[in-house]
Amino acid sequence: MRPFHLAFPVLDLDDAEEFYVKVIGCSIGRRTPNSINFNFHGHQIVAHLVESIRGSSADGQVDGKKVPPFHFGLVMEWDDWNHFRDVLIQKNISFRIKPHIRYPGKVGEQATMFIDDPSGNALEFKSFRDDKNLFATSKGGENEIGGGVLD
Secondary structure (H helix, E strand, O other): OOOOEEEEEEOOHHHHHHHHHHHOOOEEEEEEOOEEEEEEOOEEEEEEEOOOOOOOOOOOEEOOEEOOOOOEEEEEOHHHHHHHHHHHHHOOOOEEEEEEEEOOOOOOOEEEEEEEOOOOOEEEEEEOOOHHHHHOOOHHHHHHOOOEEOO
16 A cells, blocks of 8 residues: 655644654654655655644534544554553643544444644544454444443
C-alpha cells in the first residue's frame, strides 16, 4: 500500500513541530518558512502556516461522543495503541476524547482516543483486536451502541 498525503493548517510552525515530533513521534522531512513535512508513521502529512483557522466543530456524534467531523489519525497495532496511550498519559496530554473501547462486543469494536494539536486540529488514534473489523459493517445499525471504558 502506498503512503497517503494530508495537508492541514497550523497557526504556529514551531508549536506544530514540537507537538508532531515530541508528542506524536514524527520525524521532519523538510521545512520551509511556511510549511513542515512530517513522516507520520510512513505517511506524509504537511503542516501549512495560516493566519487563522475556521472553527472546528464538535457537532458530530459517534457512539454518544462529540467526535469532530474533521480529524485524521492512525490505525495502530493493539499493543502499540496501548503503549502510545500510556505515553500520552505520562506526558500529561489532554484528551479531546479519552481512551475507550467503542462498540464493545459488536462489529467494528475498536480502541480509540482523540487529542488536539496546538492549532486545534483533532487527531484520532485507534486500534482493532482484529484488523478485519476496520471496514466491517453490520445490518440494522447494531454497531451504533456501546461505550466501554479502558483502564
